[in-house]
Amino acid sequence: MEPVRIIEGTAAPLDRSDVDTDQIIPSEWLKRVERTGFGEGLFSDWRADPAFVLNQPQYEGASILVAGTNFGTGSSREHAVWALTDYGFRAVVSPRFADIFRTNSTKAGLLPVQVDEVTGRALLDAVAADPTITVAIDVEARALRAPAAGIDTTFPLDDFTRWRLLEGLDDIGLTLRHQDAIAAYEATRPPWLPITTGPSRPITRF
Amino acid sequence: MTTQTMSEKVWDRHVVHAVEGEPDLLYIDLHLIHEVTTPQAFDGLRMNGRTVRRPDLTVATMDHNVPTVGLDLPIADPISARQIDALRRNCAEFGIRLYPMGHIRQGIVHVIGPDLGLTQPGMTIVCGDSHTSTHGAFGALAFGIGTSEVEHVLATQTVRQARPQAMAVTVDGDLPPGVTAKDVILAIIGRIGTGGGVGHIIEYRGSTIGALSMEGRMTICNMSIEGGARAGMVQADDTTFAHLEGRPHAPRGAAWEAALDDWRALATDEGATFDKEVTVDASRLRPHVSWGTNPSHVVPIDATVPEPADEAARRALAYMGLQGGTPLRDIAVDAVFIGSCTNSRLEDLRAAAAVVAGRKVNAGVRAMVVPGSMQVRADAEAEGIDRVFLDAGFEWRAAGCSMCLGMNPDILRPGERCASTSNRNFEGRQGRGGRTHLVSPAVAAATAVAGRFTTPEDLP
Secondary structure (H helix, E strand, C coil): CCCCCEEEECEEEECCCCCEHHHHCCHHHHHCCCCCCCHHHCCHHHHCCCCCHHHCHHHCCCCEEEECCCECECCCCCHHHHHHHHHCCCEEEECCECHHHHHHHHHCCCEEEECCHHHHHHHHHHHHHCCCCCEEEECCCCEEEEHHHCEEEECCCCHHHHHHHHHCCCHHHHHHCCHHHHHHHHCCCCCCCCCCCCCCCCCCCC | CCCCCHHHHHHHHCEEECCCCCCEEEECCEEEECCCCCHHHHHHHHHCCCCCCCHHHEEEECCCCCCCCCCCCCCCCHHHHHHHHHHHHHHHHHCCEEECCCCCCCECHHHHHHHHCCCCCCCEEEECCHHHHHHHHHCCEEEECCHHHHHHHHHHCEEEECCCEEEEEEEECCCCCCCCHHHHHHHHHHHHCCCCCCCEEEEEECHHHHHCCHHHHHHHHHHHHHHCCCEEEECCCHHHHHHHCCCCCCCCHHHHHHHHHHHHCCCCCCCCCCCEEEEEEHHHCCCEEECCCCCCCEEECCCECCCCCCHHHHHHHHHHCCCCCCEHHHCECCEEEECCCCCCCHHHHHHHHHHHCCCCCCCCCEEEECCCEHHHHHHHHHCCHHHHHHHHCCEECCCCCHHHCCCCCCCCCCCCEEEECCCCCCCCCCCCCCEEEECCHHHHHHHHHHCECCCHHHCC
16 A cells, blocks of 8 residues: 555535445446456446536546545445545545445545534535635644635544554554464364354364 | 443454554454455455465355356356456465355355354354344344455454444334334334444344344344444344254354353343443334435335435435325335345245235236345245245246346346335445335335235235
């Protein structure tokens, strides 16, 4: 993963709540076996409408998506994150994110920026009124700033995830440093727990 | 002594490494995988020279994009075929047991785990699928993950997760006749909304839940994610143990007895506190039907389509082609789908078959039954349920996710309206422009006969 430190650019307003991952990337796109090329499918049903925000030239090149509350609900498909990043978004701002979408985002280098309802509304209105407004997100400071809209706020991000994003660290590599702890845990698991490779586990002791 | 909820107990048992300010590193007892959310994860392993730590705790099947007819023919869609081939090759390369198309144990991943007895109380279970919450019906902690996490579990048999909060949904009272587990969960989601459970594990409690079958509990836990919850759980009890005993992977003999003692100790302690609590009076519930484009858009079948309260509701009604004030019972359907990880088990098929027996599907309605697994299909056929559906004019298909998410050829045409026993009524979920109404198997069956939304009691 590339390090994510400062995200600065223009923003596109998606003034809808409960944007589910089926809308972000419809299921017909999920048959691909690659991680790339999903940008074309981003919001593909909604983009069929010429009035949709991403079809408006003034939002071309936006790197931040500002959405209504409850963004990324539904399916666990990480393809939704890949579609947003492949299209060019580096952060999504919303008053609430679905749990799985939030986790998927930080694993794939897309920053979920959770703000309060009032700030979210103010930012949506500001970028709808003036598409040229610059929004800056500072991962280290956990801060979102849009001076032209009078917004200067912080957002939640746990220390570990922040460090991982700042350094661009591989999550699996970090966990493999705990291999000894994993092996020690495995030795304590109850003997009746199932294994998938046999019809049933031979019981030798309890 | 401090008191704990069931989810806290199961969580604590699986912590491998915990540090303040970091998400916990949690051990995973069972990793279910399927063709759609894994190819990129296996590629990641190969790219980094990594392997699968515990193939013996991993099991694979094909469900999301598989066709449900013509199983003897090559898959017509070359992109789907490539994905299916990738799973087959990946499982062979890494030594993972696969239940492929054509196998009696193939089916929806959340149907086959419990079928095989792989789903047991107190376990941690993950899958690259949000409906993994289904397995919580057994008192397991089960949740959906994305592909990066799938790769992480394959490589390390752990996930990194922040500890969720505990939420109690208590359902008390006797269910009125004709009201099912599906109606209970639709009513709950209508109450709490699609984000009401975010950051929480829901524990379903109360006399109504205790009286439900395992199938009914699975239906409820399955849709926890539609209320935004990380997972849903039901305390394991004698119903759970009777369902599990004797299944292929269930413990036997002395191990079974030891496991029972352990599982009973997982119950939420008396006096344990929840971060959030909701109570539902089951005795006042009616069969529910969704009217909009997310699963919180639900009303009792006797109600009318609500007048839109905001822009989101106006958009939903426009998409659904509905007017506020229309009685639900006046809405005609083009299709009926009985299936999905929510409602495709033997009990669901029996309930629907009891309604259609001796009746005919309404002219102009396309009706389809897709059993959750090939084993469920075989069990149903042994009871003659396939004949009941076929005689009524239903299609009787092979197992898979099918029209729940429209990844295979089973889709709605634009504008078509469907009564569906599945879990999501999102725009385009069952095919671009398709209109989905979520219902129970009994209401779906009655609606197939009447051609418009109705309950079994109201059929002539």
